Amino acid sequence: MGEKPTIAISHLGCEKNRIDTEHMLGLLVEAGYGVDTNEELADYVIVNTCSFIEAARQESVRTLVELAESDKKIVITGCMAQHFQEQLLEELPEAVALVGTGDYHKIVDVIERVEQGERVKQVSLEPTYIADETTPRYRTTTEGVAYLRVAEGCDYRCAFCIIPHLRGNQRSRTIESIVAEAEQLASQGVQEIILISQITTNYGLDIYGKPKLTELLRALGKVDVPWIRMHYAYPTGLTPDVIAAIKETPNVLPYLDLPLQHSHPDILRAMNRPWQGRVNDGIIERIKTALPNAVLRTTFIVGFPGETQEHFEHLLEFVQKHEFDHVGVFTFSPEAETPAYTLANQLPQAVMDERWHQLMALQEPIAGKKNQQEIGKIVDVLIEQENPQTGKLIGRSGRFSPEVDGQVYVVGEAKLGTIVPVAIHGADTYDLYGQVVTSQN
Structure with a gap:
């Protein structure tokens, strides 16, 4: 029997993409393929691409071109494969296969067909697939953390966003299926x-x-499982029932990532989020009252077409008023297949960049102040990394989500992938510093 080829995956983009990556690896391992973390040694490299905004596409293209130059057999998967199927196959003769966002579960069949000499294009026009707890999965995140997808796709049609075009409409998994997967993850020590x-x-x-x-x-x-965190909670969906469930379920962190995008009703209307303009202020106050210890994160887009200085000042005041724990800011990126691409009054990049700097500068002292408030507390920290040179540990408290928020730098001894009590003695704008609390203290 011939040896099966080895496969490496180059992963780009968001955590939804990461789950697809982990399922593809799981299916390949189950089918007897070797998985290699070193792209240079593998026979095939699957590039799981992102196509959300121009910068993400450029990174995806750079990765593809570098691999093509190294004579690898490339399989292109993910959002960019869904988005630019014809162009990619035409411009990258090294690509042996292209797999859409709703077809990653067919990866074993795709590789087998390529091995037979076929150049495969496996892209469903409308993605409908969603993996569940029965789909094999090979985890790639740091110890202790796992992402769990509760639904795929989206029914909203925000003017700037291409996701529904690439991922299809919302399709949820059943509660039973999600709980079954959560139990599997808990049994693996997550x-x-x-x-x-x-x-x-x-x-x-x-x-x-x-x-x-x-x-x-x-x-x-x-x-x-000690911590359950939710990503992307639309403020309108944070009903009193949902807030009560967060409050009364001990392992659900009161961490809310509210993708607000803007505060001014005119801009929200232009973004095709008209339902949001009426609710922002009141809903945030309601959340803070109902969940006094809630950690609020949000993201904003500056420089959306037609954003005037007045609109932007409304946003500055909004951020000043609500004092979010964490704020991410993006400059508007015009995407060809979205309505916002053709809107009048597109802003010059220099204006967008200036607004980005202003908003970030406004948020910095707020973020710093929130971190200062942690000094003197003993907080639970999930230990994720150890610096081999210094022996220092790095982790996160419940206030910080992986990769988007800060970290806690910890002195003391603790096992990777465990949650330990840490006395916080220092803080800067984005990170905290502390010491493991031992029982003798």
């Missing part, structure tokens, strides 16, 4: 499960006829 979808507050709407996030959180409360 300490933190991060629930993801485009809009987690809309979870279940497509299969149950109404959102079922409350029921899902309460069901996950019975799973033996």
Whole structure:
């Protein structure tokens, strides 16, 4: 019997993409393929691409070109494969296959066909697939953390966003399926499960006829895992029931990532998010009252077409007023297949960059102040890395989500992938510093 080829994956883009990567690896391992972390040694490299904004596409293209120059057999998967199928196959003769966002579960069949000498294009026009707890998975995240997809796709049509075009409409998994996967992850020693979808507050709407996030959180409360974190909670979906479930379920962190994008009703209308303009202020106050210890993160787009100085000042005041723990800011990126691409009054990049700097400069002291408030507290920290040179540990408290927020630099001894109490004695704008609390103290 001939040896099966070895396969490496180059992963780009978001955590939704990472789950697809992990399922592809899981399926390949199950089918007897060798997985190599070193791209140079592998026979095939699967490049799981991102196509969300121009910068992400450039990174994807750079990776593809570098690999093509090294004579690798390249399989292109992910959002960019869905988006630019013909161009990619034409411009990269080294690509032996192209797989769309709704077809990654066919990866073993695709590789087998390539081995037979075929150049494969496997792209469903409308992605409908979603993996579940029965789909093999080979985890690639740091010890202790796993992402858990509760739904795929999105039913909203925001003017700037290409995701529904690439990932299809929302399709949720059942509560039973999600809980079963959470239990599998807990049994592997996972300490933190991060629930993801485009809009987690809309979870279940497509299969149950109404959102079922409350029921899902309460069901996950019975799973033996210390931390459950939610990503992308639309403020309108944070109903009193959902807030009560967050409050009353001990392992659900009161961490809310609200992708607000803007504060001014005119810009929200132009973004095709008109429902949001009426609710921002009131809803944030309501969350803070109901969940006094809530950690609020949000993202904003500056320089959306037609954004005037007045609109931008409205956003500055909004950020000043609400004092979010964490704020991400993006400059508008015009995407060819989105309505925003053809809007009048596109802003010059210099104006967008200036607004980006202004908003970040406004947020910095707020973020710093929030971190200062942690000094003197003993907080639980999930230890994720150890610096071999210094022996220093790096982890995160419940206030910080992986890769987007700060970290906690820790002195003392603790095992990787465990949660330990840490006394916080220092803080800067984005990170905290502390010491492991031992029981003798």
